[in-house]
Amino acid sequence: MKKFTFLFLMFAIVFTSYGQSRYESSIAVVKKQKETFKAIKATNTASVAKSISAVEDTLYNDGGLSTAIGAGGGDLAVFTEFQAADLAPFIGKEGLEIKIGLNDAAEITALEILVYTDTNIVGGAMPIHYQTVPTWVDGWNTYVLAPSFTIDGTPLFVGYNVTYNAGGYPAGCDAGPVNIQGNWLYYGGWAHLNDLSASLTGNWNIRLNVGSALTCPQPYDVAASNITTTSADIAWTTGGAAAWNLQYGVSGFVLGAGTTIVATNPKTLTGLTQNTDYDVYVQDDCGGEQSAWSFVYTFTTAADCPVPSALNVTNITPSSCDLGWTTGGAEFWNVEYGVAGFTLGTGTNELALSNPWPVAGLVAGNYEFYVQDFCGTGTSDWVGPFAFTIPNCLPADQCEYVFDLRDSYGDGWNNATLTVTESGVAVATIELADGSAGQQLVALCDAKAIEVIYNKGDWDSEVGFTITDPFGTELYTIDDCDAITEGQVVSSFTSACTPPTCAAPTALAATTTQTTASLSWTIGDVETAWNVAYDEAGFDIGTATPVAVTATTYPVSGLTAGTAYEFYVQADCGGDVSAWVGPFAFSTPCADVTAFPYTEDFEDAAAWQACWSNMTGTLADGTDMADGGSWFAVDSTSFTNQGADYIYSGLGSVGIGYSAPDFQWLVSPSIVIPATPAYDLKFWLHTESSVADSWISLFYVKVYADGVWTEEFAHTDGTNNLFETQVVVDLTAYANKTVKLGFVFEYNDGYELSLDDVVVDQVVGVNNTTSESIRIYPNPTNGMVNITNANNSTINVYNMIGEVVATVNATDNFNTIDLSNLSQGSYIVKVVAGDNVITKKINLMK
Template sequence: MKLLHVLLFIIISTTGFSQTIADYIFTSTAGTYAEITGGTVSTAIGDDGTQTAIPIGFTFNYCGTAYTSFNTTTNGCVYLGSSFSYTNDLASTTYNPLIAGLWDDLYDDNNSDVSYVVTGTAPNRVLTVQWKNILWGRYTLNTALPDYRENFQIKLYETTNVIEIVYGSMNTPGIERTVSASVGINNTPGGSGKFLSVTPGVNPTVSNIIANNTIGTITYFTNGLTYRFAPSSCTSPSALTVANITTNQADASWTSTGNLWNIQYGLSGFAFGTGTIVTGLTAATYTIPSLNPSSTYQFYVQNDCGAEQSNWSGPYSFNTLCDITTALYTQNFDGVTTPALPNCWSKIVVGSAGTPTIGSSTTTPYSAPNCISMYNATSVGAATNLLLISPQFSDLAAGTNQIRFRARLSGTGTPVLAVGTMSNPTDAATFVPLQTFYDLTTNWQEYIITLASYSGTDQYIALKHGTGTTNQYIYIDNFKWEPIPTCAWPTAFTTTSTTSTSASFSWQDNAGASEWEIEYGATGFTPGTGAGTAITGITANPTTITGLTAQTTYQFYVRAICSITDQSQWTGPVTITTPCSEVTDFIENFDAVTTPAFPSCWYKVGTLGSANTSTTTPASAPNCLYLYSSSGTNQAMVAMQPVSNAGANTHQLRFKARGSTAGAKLEVGYLTNPTDPLTFTLIQSFTLNTTTFQEYIVYPGVSVGANTVMAFRAPGTPTYSIYIDDVKWEAKPSCTPPINIMASNVTTNSVDISWTLTGTETAWNIEYGLSGFTQGTGTVVAASTNPFTLTGLNPSSIYQFYIQSDCGGSDYSTWVGPISFTTLCESISAFPWSEGFEAVTIPAFPPCWFKENGDWVTTNNANTTYDADAHNGTQFLRDSYSATNEYIWTPGFTLVAGQSYDFSFWWAGDNYSYWVGDVFFNTSQVSTGATQIGTSFVTSSVTTSTTYKQEKYTFTPTTSGTYYMAIRVNCASSSPWYLSFDDFNFEPSPTCPRPTLLTAANMTQNSADVSWTLGSTESSWDVQYGPSGFTLGTGTIVEGVTNPY
């Protein structure tokens, strides 16, 4: 049995139907798909492949034009015009005429093809164009069949000029390309009324107004499905229109051939076929009766030609007139599509500048989904009129009604909202203010204006934007024109305090009542329906409601009781969540929740930063707590389970924590207001020095007082992620360890250790040793003072220590530590001093050396090929390119005033220039106040060499004391690589300096001329020589020679 679905022509409501598409009748049937045989494979292949000027094989008449050839494409359509695009749009005014079987960006690969064949004999021949296994939503070549492959045909029939689209095996499209196909036909010149676009379905429809170019599934493309477009001799009506619209009827009319018509009408959006149908009309007009006021209707018309009927033309939309109304009238603006206004509401928008607007909006309404937005842009002053105008009311002067609405502000400056009346809703000059409000805030507030004394004749209510400041939004919602209640409802209903089992409330009485009723229940309940719990006979304001359940969300309403028979309407809701009940101890490992949720009674405080549970490397699987703050003003905070004994000095907080990077900071404190992050008070701060979990303990003592909620906070400086696990609030041991342990006043052989007590102990044990010692093998000393001084230490050494409380009677706390410190360097007084860097572990410096800026490191010969190797041995000192005032300081030397000293070193470059090197001295390892010695040993214009050269600088201190030597490197370019240094030496200047810069020249088979640079003013020298590598003292010595020799 064939299923016939009649075409629905969709007509713009302000224009008539155009017959340029020749009234093709659309039907959908369940047929059979027969793959063609013996056809011609098209040259349209690959991506966007096309073939043009293909003979149809007969003359085909389409929309009144005869065609003998066609063009095709891999993208699922036959086009009769000369222009085509793979971007499908049946409404296009460019790409037509066109027949679309599945018009989209399809792809032809080695397993698919486009082919065509002409079958039958004149005058009943048929052209079939077939797409076989074409890829839809897929780009990958040669994928396995049948994935993502589609099969369909377009058929053109001789003589009848019928068009068919037949679907074969269809498969779910791929996801490599966005799928968005079109099915249907179009005609020149394109645009509205010049196409028929199919929307597939159980009962498929077509439209010539709205082109469906977003088909993305094969849900309704069953094998054998046939869409048929056949020219019709029964033309559809056109030029649909209405006239004489009233509140309850309208005269519909149309232009059409014939003398018999059918009409179908209903409320806007009704499903075609479900409307009111009137048949057998003998005039091209009909008065549609029994309509509702201020409503939108649609109608369709069909030409009845006897043997056949035309397509339905329509829908044509119109609005019935608004009825004059009276109180009670309500409008929440939710029944429209933004930015439209509801029926019978209007606006006047006259701006002095910018683009002011009034319309419905979804921006944070009081009642979802819509409210009204009034925006003045840059329009200000008397020349601007922004008015939202109500429907017509006949009872403004009745003296028994009031205006009630909600309003809020978005923007800066003083807000102004005027409420008044108008006699003419199209004339802003008729606006007469009743009351002006200056107290709008960013929160919704209710406003009431009574018209008990109004005696005017106006019949419209208007809300006017005050336009006192530019770029202000005023939002309006839940407008009501209602009788003035005999028992006024309370306002300013709010909660004043909340505990785990009770809540206190206050309100503003407006009825002179002495009794009230409060009803509460779960979120969303309706008061007065029995769904809530009613508390009657309340005579105190404020009042406290008890018997609540901890950690539960409630909504509360209040109303005034003016008499037994007269009660106000309900005011509310006020929503609260009771806090958790306080406990005396807890253990939380975050493992019982599904991330990112918090455990019961734990919560993120405020909106800043990021906080949640996480599965990222917990201390105990599977979960831990995560905090991240992007800055010091965007701090993440998490509140813990409330406890009743936070300030009792009986418990401790123990937890494990780590940072995503060493050096992360974590703070522990308490909240005086459990929901306000600004009330956080710090108890203790921690630096997380490793990326693995370490245990930490906090002893709040009595500092927390009566507060019950403690919290973790990520301070945001530095911006590292923090992970917390295995949190315990537990009774503290009888002997608690010290906290806030510090090492200060470090000297070459001593250090002061101080701490904060967590109990009343007066004795402690300290164990110390060189860094890395195993606890139990160190030196243990008893301390009876705080602070305590450790003595007898070695200079320039790294130490670690642990400390425990001794509470007496063999009661000791756990050890706390290790805490590290480094003793100061001892000034060098034994000369000569030298350093060749062979004893250090690269890239570290020898003890008491100090880098001030730059990339100074120690390294070895194997590390790079771009520097010189060590002068002696295998290790040396190095600085790298792009250097700016990069200093390396030696240890300190104890020097005597007036004594001359020599500082020497060997250096090498990298065969590049731009390097500048200088030598300084100072009384501390800092460049501020340092004094340069001599001139630069290398300047930027010199091309350096990888051959080492020795430099010697001499200076004489004017006062005795400790001095430090420094080399400063600068390099303004990134072209060089490295400067290398080795074999430093410091010693008093000798009385007879040794010669330097020994050279040899004029070598023969048995002689050579040697020369040197004088060490001082000497005039006689001794020379010692021998075979290469001889030991000094074993060579041949010649005394009293001259220079050269």
């Protein structure tokens, strides 16, 4: 429900502009939604050979061309309604033409005119008029209704169904205001455009031209049959005449420039050219009057040498295969094959004397092939490419590896995939299409180099998977792929299809301090020796130097605080060894914070994620919290590309969206609060809770000390806080204690929330006069920082880990500090004058 992609009637409405009349004040916004504007000036006359003089009036509910709407590609059906009162003056008249405003004509693939009555709609019957049209342009398009229909006073719904590509904005409408007769749409049910959103105020550009019945209506439903290489039979439904004119020519000719004949119905055209597209128009001849020409109808003559079809590959081995197809009629063929992606004309070309055609001398990899009929007098067009893969081994020499797939939200992987390569050749693509769990088996050849590559999707933090070999040994597991980069090799190993005689260890575990770890495991069978390898996360087991041990535990020292590590273990059974098991990930806790001010601005995601814990639990007291929380690093692309609104300063913050169930904890590293002076916590909070009255973002700050979490701040009233107020939490009660700070998001249909610029420091004790008089500027700065009205004070500049990087003893009212030798980033300026203290964060930009 709340993945922040909102669906209205199963599709999303988006706008573009016909010109600049409506959106002149927000062109930048519109350009974000669509790369180019179309100034709509053209009018489609290609489908109407001459104006219809019988048109007497036009019925419409719109105010002219203004904007265009799309729904993400596919079909969109839109209508305008004419009630009985609208039609009363025209009872007995004919509906002659429909005029519609369109945009993005190049993205439209099909267009159908539809006319319903209200009785049809209620009863679910077919429309009273249905008509496909062959051409369309950007702007107004006028189509003659063939046949026309009689207006009898029954209310009408006049419109069209447009099929178009994703990213197109085909359906024209005006700028509003809402006219509920003019903004109907159908998508599994009837609705008004403004029902979807109050901001959608347009009415469709649909108009009905009415008038007296035509005395010579145009023919329609033109069709071709009995098509040969040089002839075709053309038939149509007459508008009422007994004589006709027919005009034809190579497709694309201008009406009037083709061959015109007096025709019978049907009419056989002869002397045509093989494999050629032809256009046909038909006109009723009513004696003293002629109708408009019909819509264009296009057909293609048969090829003298028809193309083959149904390409296939059979009898695949590691070095050969048979290429096959269904012939167009020839007895010989040209075949060309090569590595996937080759350009036709650069591959291996052979004259095939049989079908299928055997090909040998191949190596493992991905291939494609093309084929054409060779008819003696000529050749057909090439058909292809048809893709196929030559494997590294026969199926009998393969074994199946198990990929268990997980999604924590339960809606599939949202475009994330895994690519499995074998000796450099892609052999499988893995994805979880929907749901919370699934399994995929991948057949791999024995003793080959395997790589598993992660391809990022839309919600990588939800994606998890486990790889298990054919004998039950877990090779790799992960529950949150957000930190994985695009195209990263997440697992590499050598495939093995022979059961190991030495069983692998299980139940890997690690307990850590800031500089040590105790690694442990359970024996695989009866072995008494093992090999262990460990290093910082991401190391390659294939190049590691293992340590031989004789116990199921191994102590490690000399580690770095706040660092992610991994380890593998392998059983040594004497004459044989098991497969490596791992990696098992563990991290050393970060060093306790003892330098102040302690500041976390969330600019470096890898740095803060190493020391802050992302936890989840079902209990408010935190006693059951475990890894796997939903907090994430925010950048400008977060929150559906609105991330910049959720950052107070710099380029990053930390945030959370809709997340269930229960409590999501963001926990700081341990902080040693000095005995004196008094300290407090400050941070900036941004909450969005206005989507619905019942959507309330419940947020708390809790402090962990003496084994208990204590609530010190709560935001529970459902109001927004858009970085308008800095939150201050008094830490006086925790003097001389080691604490952790917990920022807690509680599931309650809450919406979106972010935090930025967390600071723990001495309580500021500056009176109002001093606070207002001291100025620290410019911010941001390229190096020089000015401080005024701070005489007789000490000025210290700290980096983000609490180190003093500059000091000035101010004796004048105007002081300047040169920071140009420092690295770009955020710093804290602290001015201390007696008992008064002022701190300000500045950003150094270079």
